[in-house]
Amino acid sequence: MDNRTINSRLAKRLNMNTKETSSITEQLVSVIKDSLSDLDKVAIPGFGTFDPVKEDEYIDIIDGHKVLMPPSISVKFNPGTQLKKNTRRI
Amino acid sequence: MNKILPLPDIAYRLAEQCGIDNATALEFVRNYFEVIAEGLAAGELVNAKGLGTFQYTAETDKVVKFTPAEDLKQSINAPFEAFSPLELPNNISEDELIGLTASVDVTVKNISFNDNQSVSESNDEEPEPEDISSSMVEIEKQEPTITTRDEDNNNYHTPTADQTPTKDKVDEKLTEEPETEEVLSANNDDIGQHSLKTEYNPSLQDNPEQERKGREEMSNQEISHEDGHSTDDLNVNKQSTDSKATIHIIDDDNEVYIVPSARYSYKMINAVWILVALLIGIIIGGICTYLGYDKLNQVFNNDSTEKYEIKQNISQPATDQQPTNTVEISQSSSPSNKNKAKPTQVEITRAEESKMHEETQAQPAEPTTPQPIYDRITSKCFLTTMAGKYYGEKEFWVYIYKANSKKLRHPDRIKPGTVIWVPDKSTLPLTGNHQADVLKAKRLGQEIYAQYR
Known part of the structure; x- marks a missing residue:
C-alpha cells in the first residue's frame, strides 16, 4: 500500500478530493515531525506511539582513530494492543 | 520535551496549519491511521510518505516493524547537522577530553550530552581538522557563546560574536570577583531555534591545571562571602554576591548550597512551642490547686463546727449554774x-x-x-454518725433526714460539706420503748430508700 492508495481511501471515507487529502496528509506528517524533533511522543489511540529516542554523542574508534560522533535522534514505534490484535490475525 | 502529544492536540495543530475545524482534523487523523491499520491487517507493507514504512513482522513481540522515512530522519536530526564526526588526536588524554566538553562527563565510549544545549544554526563553518592545534581552534570557534545574567534585570544576555571573550578577558574573569553568575543557557525555547550553547572552555590552549586553579579561586572567593550572612535572608536562590546573601557556588565537581538562616527558624519555632506548653501546664496546675484547696478547707472546717457545738453546750449550763x-x-x-x-x-x-x-x-x-444544732456532712460524719452523737442511736438518722428532706435527696448521696440541721431529741416522736423506736426508725428508713428505687 503506497501513499496514493492511502490518499484515495481517505478521500472515499471523508468525501474529499485526493488533492485535499494529500495536502492535509503532508501537514499531518509535518506536525508529527515537529513534535518528534521536540522529543515529544506522539500517541495515536488504537494505533500506537511514536517515541523519539535521543542517542548521545560518543567516541568511536574507526580504523584505529578516535572519532567524536555527533548525537542523533531516532524514532521508534510502539504498536498499540488493538493494532497488534488486528495484525496477528494474519 | 518528553511530553506525550495526544490525538486532540495533533488535531488541533493540524487544524491550525490547514485552516480547518478541529472536528474535521480529528476525524482525518483517525481515518488516516485506520487506513494504515487496515493495510497492515491485510498483510500489506504500508508506505506512508514522509512518515515511514509499516510492516508486519513475526520476529518480535511488537508485531509491527516501523522504518522511519529518510525525510523524517533528516528533519528530526537537522539540529545536529553541523555537528559532524570529529577525528580526535590519538595522543589526547582523558583530561583533555574532559576539558573539551567541560560540563559533560566524557567516557571513551559515550559522552553525555547536556540537555540544556542545542545546536547552533548559524555556524556555517565546517572546518576540516588538519592537525591538533587547528582542531583545537576549531572546537573553540564552535563554542562561541556564554550567557550571563544580570542581577537586576534577570535577563539573559547572549553576547554577539564581537563580544566573545578573548583569552585575556577570560583570565581577568577568573581572577576578579564574579559579579554575575555564569549559567548554561537553559532556555528550552532555543531548541526550536536550534542554537547550540555550550560552556566556554578558555583553557583549551592553556593547561587544564590552570583552569582548575582558576575555578578553585573562584569558589574560594565566593565562599569568603559567607561570613557576613544574615539569618533573615532565607532566599536560597538569591544570586547576588553580597556578604549577607546565601551562597550558591557552582563548581564543576560539586554544587554547594548553604542555607544557614533556615536552621535558626526551626529552633525558634521549637522554643515557642515549649513556652506555650509550659504556660498551659502552669494554668492547669493553678486550677487544680485552687479546687484542691477548697476541698481541704472543707475538711479542716469540720473542727471549727465541733468547737461551735462545744461552745453552745457550755453556754446552756451557764444559765443554770x-x-x-x-x-x-x-x-x-x-x-x-x-x-x-x-x-x-x-x-x-x-x-x-x-x-x-x-x-x-x-x-x-x-x-x-433549745437552740438549733447544725452539723456538716464530711467523709467521716454521716447522718448515722450524727444520730449516734446526738441521739445515742444510729437508726434515728431518719429523723435528721426528714428534718432536712427539702434539700436532701438520696440519703447515701449527700454532698460533703452540706450543712444539716439536727433537731432536738425532745422533738422526736419517741415512745420511750427503745426497741420499738428502733424498729419504727428502721421502717422509716426502708420507706425512704424505697422512694429512690
Whole structure:
C-alpha cells in the first residue's frame, strides 16, 4: 500500500478530493515531525506511539582513530494492543 | 520535551496549519491511521510518505516493524547537522577530553550530552581538522557563546560574536570577583531555534591545571562571602554576591548550597512551642490547686463546727449554774506576794462572774426553747454518725433526714460539706420503748430508700 492508495481511501471515507487529502496528509506528517524533533511522543489511540529516542554523542574508534560522533535522534514505534490484535490475525 | 502529544492536540495543530475545524482534523487523523491499520491487517507493507514504512513482522513481540522515512530522519536530526564526526588526536588524554566538553562527563565510549544545549544554526563553518592545534581552534570557534545574567534585570544576555571573550578577558574573569553568575543557557525555547550553547572552555590552549586553579579561586572567593550572612535572608536562590546573601557556588565537581538562616527558624519555632506548653501546664496546675484547696478547707472546717457545738453546750449550763471558775495565776509566787495574790484572785473571780452575768443577761429571755444544732456532712460524719452523737442511736438518722428532706435527696448521696440541721431529741416522736423506736426508725428508713428505687 503506497501513499496514493492511502490518499484515495481517505478521500472515499471523508468525501474529499485526493488533492485535499494529500495536502492535509503532508501537514499531518509535518506536525508529527515537529513534535518528534521536540522529543515529544506522539500517541495515536488504537494505533500506537511514536517515541523519539535521543542517542548521545560518543567516541568511536574507526580504523584505529578516535572519532567524536555527533548525537542523533531516532524514532521508534510502539504498536498499540488493538493494532497488534488486528495484525496477528494474519 | 518528553511530553506525550495526544490525538486532540495533533488535531488541533493540524487544524491550525490547514485552516480547518478541529472536528474535521480529528476525524482525518483517525481515518488516516485506520487506513494504515487496515493495510497492515491485510498483510500489506504500508508506505506512508514522509512518515515511514509499516510492516508486519513475526520476529518480535511488537508485531509491527516501523522504518522511519529518510525525510523524517533528516528533519528530526537537522539540529545536529553541523555537528559532524570529529577525528580526535590519538595522543589526547582523558583530561583533555574532559576539558573539551567541560560540563559533560566524557567516557571513551559515550559522552553525555547536556540537555540544556542545542545546536547552533548559524555556524556555517565546517572546518576540516588538519592537525591538533587547528582542531583545537576549531572546537573553540564552535563554542562561541556564554550567557550571563544580570542581577537586576534577570535577563539573559547572549553576547554577539564581537563580544566573545578573548583569552585575556577570560583570565581577568577568573581572577576578579564574579559579579554575575555564569549559567548554561537553559532556555528550552532555543531548541526550536536550534542554537547550540555550550560552556566556554578558555583553557583549551592553556593547561587544564590552570583552569582548575582558576575555578578553585573562584569558589574560594565566593565562599569568603559567607561570613557576613544574615539569618533573615532565607532566599536560597538569591544570586547576588553580597556578604549577607546565601551562597550558591557552582563548581564543576560539586554544587554547594548553604542555607544557614533556615536552621535558626526551626529552633525558634521549637522554643515557642515549649513556652506555650509550659504556660498551659502552669494554668492547669493553678486550677487544680485552687479546687484542691477548697476541698481541704472543707475538711479542716469540720473542727471549727465541733468547737461551735462545744461552745453552745457550755453556754446552756451557764444559765443554770453560777460560775465558780477561779483562776490561779501563779502558785509559785513568793511568800511575800501571797497577800498580794489573794486579792487578785478574788478580783478575777468577780470579774469572771460579772462577765458571765453579762452574758446571761445578753442572752434572749427564752430559757426553755433549745437552740438549733447544725452539723456538716464530711467523709467521716454521716447522718448515722450524727444520730449516734446526738441521739445515742444510729437508726434515728431518719429523723435528721426528714428534718432536712427539702434539700436532701438520696440519703447515701449527700454532698460533703452540706450543712444539716439536727433537731432536738425532745422533738422526736419517741415512745420511750427503745426497741420499738428502733424498729419504727428502721421502717422509716426502708420507706425512704424505697422512694429512690
